[in-house]
Amino acid sequence: MDDLVRDFLAEADELLAELERDLLLLERDPANREGIASAFRALHTLKGSCGIVGFARLEALAHAGEDLLAAVRDGSVAARETTGALLALLDAVRGGLGVVRASGGEGDADHARLLDLLARLARAGARGGAPASESVPPGGPPGGASAISPPPESRLRVDVRAVDRMAGYGADLVKSSRRARGTVPPGGNPATDSAFRDLDAAVRGINAEIGRLRLGRVGRLWSAFPRVVRDLAAQCGKEVRLVLEGAETGLDRVLLERIKDPLTHLVRNAVDHGIETPEFRREHGKYSEGTVTLRAFHSEDRVCIEVADDGAGIDPDRLKKKALDLGLILPEVASGLSGQDALRLVFLPGFSTAAKVTSLSGRGVGMDVVMSAVQRVGGDVEIESVRGAGTTVRMRLPAAIATMRALVVTAAGARYVLPESAVVRVLRLSPADARAAIGTRGSARVIENRGHAFLLLRLGLVLGCEGERDFRETDGPVHVVLVRSGGASFGIVVDEVVDGEEIVMQPVEGRPPLGPCFSGATIMSDGAVALIVDVNGIAPPGAESAAGGTLPRGDAEGDAPGGGGRVILVEIGGGRRAVVPLLSVDRIARCRGSDVTRTGATGTGLVGGGRIPLVFVGRSGASDAGTVADLDVLVCGSGGGDVGLAVDRVLDVVDRGSAGGGELLEVAALAARARGT
Amino acid sequence: MEQDEHHFVFTLGGRRFGLPASRVEEVIEGAAVTPVPGAPAALRGLLNHRGRIVACTDLRGLPELHEAGPPPGGGPRVGIVATTARGSVCVEADGVEGVLDAVEAGRAGPLLPLDLEGAVEAAGIFVETSRGS
Missing domain, CATH: 1.20.120.160 (HPT domain)
Structure with missing residues (x-):
């Protein structure tokens, strides 16, 4: 063409x-x-x-x-x-x-x-x-009117593929610049440092401009929906007014393309299942015409797209009953779910609330498909509903698809990437801890963590790269990445957690089929290609029912990194607060003061049945009696065995931007200090 | 196969294949290929070709090559990065003869013109027919 x-x-x-x-x-x-x-x-x-x-x-x-x-x-x-x-x-x-x-x-x-x-x-x-x-x-x-005005000369029509290629080169520039910087000791030569600062600024500028080139207006998406809603409402015998807000909101063009189908799905659901018939609405004191609102807006570093209706709302009890009937959750899980938690059940694969299957929305809601599509681009989906007043489904998307925070892991000798938006927590268990924490439920392995059970799967096995083996029988540590996918949370056992990294999600030429386990690919800093795991695609069937491991809302919201750097907010004595990058910490343990020996700013503590070196952060652990108070210990395991950062109290897991300016702790330096190196 | 004065001739499974020379971007050797678990057998993996991620294909599943065995000597194979209407693709080959005109290409033995789009589609590498997902 x-x-x-x-x-x-x-x-x-x-x-x-x-x-x-x-x-x-x-x-x-x-x-x-x-x-x-x-x-x-x-x-x-x-x-x-x-x-x-x-x-x-x-x-x-x-x-x-x-x-x-x-x-x-x-x-x-x-x-x-x-x-x-x-x-x-x-x-x-x-x-x-x-x-x-x-x-x-x-x-x-x-x-x-x-x-x-x-x-x-x-x-x-x-x-x-x-x-x-x-x-x-x-x-x-x-x-x-002069409607057919010539195109402004200051604008060019550019092939999107050229912009994609530029984005690839821009990402290469970042990696090459980092590599070059790593070869020169910092502070060694002021002229070199200055040149690197200029280079960094130029690279950032280029990438920002490329990001802007890739932005399209959400209004492009909106334009299709007046017709969709009109035709659908007529088919359903409903009266529906469509309100469009935030058409000028910018979103990566690739993202616009990727979320078109899920958004259409949500709009169809709102009209077909959300808005009631005119007669029903009148009988219940509402205007006969229902309203569906599509709204786009910026929230922190994300772009939110909402589909809201003023229809019947969703009955959480009905959702629980349906999930029980379908065998998706256990009765004890259902009874413990709050109304808000129950709403997330709609994201479970195979869930359908439609009383009847209609030709308009197909088999009910299909919200797992929506969740999967949004997660594939590094986003998440939230749902709110009030019975009788309506439902709002909100897609939280990265403003640009080009980069995303990711966790690099290895399995069966290969390197894979997990989107950080799906990662809840990273655990590094000693063989003894692994044997204590990992049990069985039926034929499945389950790990207990912070009072919750998570179904476990081994990444290499799921991908068909290695055979069945008991990962508890090991001489080395067991690495588990707890993830959240739609309505289910589960643990992925990997060989090693390598690093947290900013990656560039790049299109694969010709879009070959990568299968359900992968959402895309990226080029790593060493130039090799790594596959991005689709957490939704590998979610084990029945994760909720097998493990009963749904996260309470507060826990889930607090732990799930939203991209852009999640940190642990801690108290370090004297009213001071500090933050630690979430991905630097393997696990958090409570340590009694009587189990701690302290000499100045360092010492040792009994954590998880073993004694590990500690470094006391700030004035943590100080008490009026001169003894050591009980502490929270952030256990970090990278290189040289476990060490603990002792703090007064872990307060929360938050976005770096909303941490309130707490000092960012240098984990590597503190760990070295704890080890006395 | 498109009309092209020059053929890029390569060998695979004991057969000689020709591609329009204008379609060939580069011949690469020793590129790191990342396997894709669970993908069709013909998708050997993905590789980084000058900042782009390109599918690397093994076309031994083609009907013309159903009797083809492993490359002679099991030595390193070459990759031919070529352009298709759907994007670039890397085709693994046992060896490369080079760019020949029609007369030269035919002189050295039978030459099979390779319909690259058809071959990668038949191998299950490019399966989507429309834009979007």
């Missing part, structure tokens, strides 16, 4: 979106002059574009529509009599564009009947005066 046709398709998509919006406006408000003028402009431009690329059939359709709209504009045909035919025209052109996309040509679809209909409608108007098309000022739009 040559560039001219590619540009034509991009422009035609935008014009059709505008036309659709205008026609739907005219359907509600037939006298809206601006709507008529705008629709005319869109068709007029489309006709010209079709002519330039030589698509005569599509040009004829646009021309017929233009004639009809001219008759509407002149007042000789009522708009309400034409919108159906014009929407049919729009669908036909859109179908034609699909053919162009697939084959490069416009195909040989027969539009004779539609053209005839459009012509008859236009003639009905023309009977009272000159032929409609003759009344159009040559080369100009109706109303005298």
Whole structure:
């Protein structure tokens, strides 16, 4: 496909979106002059574009529509009599564009009947005066407005793939710069340091600009929904008003494409299952017309997209019963779920709340598919609902898909990447701790952690790279990454947790099938490709029922890193607070003061049945009696065995940005101090 | 196969194949290929080709090659990075003869023109037919 046709398709998509919006406006408000003028402009431009690329059939359709709209504009045909035919025209052109996309040509679809209909409608108007098309000022739009303005010279239409390639090079620049910096001792040469600072600034600037190039407006997504809601509401016999907010919000173009399907799913659900029938609404004191609101906005470093309806809301008890009936959770789990926790059950694979399967939303909600799609791009989905008042589903997305925080692990000799947005906690267990904490439930392995049970799976086994073996029978430490996926939490046993790293999610040329276990791939700092694990894709069936390990809301929200650097907020004596990167800490233990020996700022403590070196952070552990008070110990295991950072109290796990400015502790330096190295 | 004056000729499974020379981006050796567990057998893995992630394919599953064994001597194989309508792909080969014109290419023995798009689709490497997921 040559560039001219590619540009034509991009422009035609935008014009059709505008036309659709205008026609739907005219359907509600037939006298809206601006709507008529705008629709005319869109068709007029489309006709010209079709002519330039030589698509005569599509040009004829646009021309017929233009004639009809001219008759509407002149007042000789009522708009309400034409919108159906014009929407049919729009669908036909859109179908034609699909053919162009697939084959490069416009195909040989027969539009004779539609053209005839459009012509008859236009003639009905023309009977009272000159032929409609003759009344159009040559080369100009109706109303005298300069609608077909030349593209501003300051703008370029750029191939998205070129921007993707630039993003790849930008990511390479970051890695190369880091590698180069690592070869020079810091502070050794002021000129070199200054050059590196300049280089860093330039690399950051380039990547920021590339990120901006990739941004598209959420309004591009919004444009499809007036028609979707209109058609769906008519099919369901419902009255639905669609409110669109935040169309100017910027989102990575790749993300816009990826969330189109999940968003459509949510909107269909809202209309089909959320909004009640007009009769029901009136009987319950509501307006007969329901409202579905699509809202986009920035929240911290994320972009939120909400689908809210003022419909019937979701009954948490009904969700629990359904989950029990389907065998997705155990009765003791169900009884312990709060109403808010129960709402998250809709994200379990195989869950369906629809009383009947409808052709509109398929088998009920399919929210696991929505969750999976959003998690694949490093986002998360939240749900809130009030019975009788409505439901809000919120997708929290990274503003740019280009980079994401990730945990690098190894399994069966290969390196894999886990999105940090799915990681709850990282555990490094000594063989003794592993034997104590890991048990069996049926044929499954389960780990107990902070009072909760998590089903365990071995990554190498799930991926088919190694055979079954008991990972408790080991001489070395057992590494477990606790993750949350949709409604289930579980543990992934890996050979090693290598590092936390900022990665660039890159498209794979030609999109080969990577299977359900992987959401994509990235190029690591050493140049090799690593696969990004789709946590939802490897979630063991029945994770909730097998382990009963659902996280209480507070715990789950507190521990799940939201990307952008999660930290543990601690109290270190004297009213001071500090923060520690979450991924630097293997586990947290409570240590009694009587189990601690202290000499100055270091000492040892009895943690998990063994004695480990401690470093006392700030004034932690001090008591009026001169003895050591009880402490929380952040156990870190990287290199040289476990060491503990002793703090007065662990307060919370939060985003770095919301930690309130607490001092960031240098874990490596403190660990070295604890070891006396 | 497109009309092209020059063929890029390579060997695989004892057969000689030709690709339009204009489609070949680069011949690489010794590239680190990351296997994709659970992927179709023809997808050998992914590799980093000048900052892009490219699928590396083993076309021994093609009907023309169903009797093909491992490469002679089991030595290192080469990768031919070529352009398709869907993006670039790396095709593993046993050896490369080079860029030959039609007469030269035919003189050395039978040459099978390779329909690259068809081959990678048949191998299950490129399966989507529309944009988006």
